[in-house]
Amino acid sequence: MEEKKNNISGRRRFLLQSGFAAMAIPFTQISCQNSNESKATEDNEDSFEFAFLTDIHIKPEMNAPKGFQMAIDKVNTLNPDFVITGGDLVYDCMRGNYDQSESLFLLYKNMCKGFNMPVYNCIGNHDLFAIYEESPESEDHPDYKYGMWERHFGDTYYSFDHKGWHFITLNSLDVTENKRYQGVFHEKQLEWLKADIAKVEKSTPIIITTHIPMICTYSQLNGSEGTRTVNNASDVFDILEGHNLKLVLQGHIHWKEYGFINDRFHFLTGGSIAGNGWKGRRHNTKEGFVTVKINGNDFSWEYVDHGWETERIRLAENNI
Template structure:
């Protein structure tokens, strides 16, 4: 989640901003459809039973036997403003819990997975772990965005985290990645249904739902340059944009695209549910015609007090 919104986040009333028409149903899969799980913002840490919580979440995912898992970023509690020992401890804990997840997982980078990109950073840009190196070495074969195909669908995992002018992060897709995205989409063609994953959302309305229409969102909350490449995406068969970051469950439908924020495995950083939405993940069934069904599934976590 955006670090700056923490105070607001802790002080808001319960509500469930689920926007637009719901495509959710519990219909059994049609032939040649497949199921996957999107789980985001696990924020692993030594405190508040987070390791046990993620393992409990993964056990529920394993029971469902999805074809694969996509994560939405913020795998660890925080790399932005911690020292070396805590940084590595969190990644060790993540590696430990990942041993219990049975399906193949594809990981998206979140802001809290980036080392030192904060005005309050402890590790500076001369440190070996500064920036995205640890994530890239682990999951991106040196790169922090990628795509893959499954069951007639194309999946694109973007890196929505850029370095802001103040030394902190901002939501932005950089030019090198946009050039790669254009090439990737050209290879996929205009018929194949596409799911795109971005830690920081393209659009979101829950801030306005809670705080009123006058609220203005900054680059810490949304991807700032999405307007510049919307036309590129609109030319293809994009159906679903999955995001994390806000830790809320939210749906926006615009044209044929559903923008879904997938709640959070960690709820409110392991302190309880967010806006009444339990700690959980999203189960998605994709069909060959580009349609899909999704449902949010809690894993019955009891927060430690």
């Protein structure tokens, strides 16, 4: 298990300021943590733990089901209250036909029955059905774009409460005129968010989950090709102004990145279950997932290696 912890109560913090992205940094992931991470905090009656699994990329090939099952087994061993996923559950529906895409969703859903706790899902770009020109399906298909997701999982954005914390899952995706995905929170969702937040006490701790990151240094470190962040993340931050936003959980990049923004909130990009398409690490981040432990108004986190890299090498050596 690879561990990175941050306890946010009364500790030194690394502040990610506006000039940070311009720094010349000789590595491809940033993980900021406090210097007293080993200090124990006594649990109170409101403490709980959940797991954040993102970019699972389930498919029948490359022993992906075996790798995902290893993650499921590891989560069950840790026994959190629930699981939140960060999108890209399957690979790939954007270019797929109906039968192929439907089979991927069914594979994912059937495997998720192995979790011993509830699973709250977030939509990712690879979960959008038939949005690319390469797909043989048309825009008139009832499952186009969000349709297949909604049929299997329901709304693409929603909220729930657990032991005094408010959790918001957002849909960070839409489709451009030239049939490519983009990172954006559409207006209807923003109106829903305003109504949802209006019902939440301003002191209530809030955690947001999104697939496309709201904040990320990938483009500054590696170039800006593709959609790496949401275009209008500031709209969400404006809506939550004055509320107790604690943490933004993100996926998409397949790396581990943590930051604390101007004494306001934390963001955590949670690596990937699949790594580099089930072929090993991506951006030097091991395949894995995040556990978040809540203790009153505070939290700490760990990045858990579920062992796929070692198993992948073993399978390759034995031609499995």
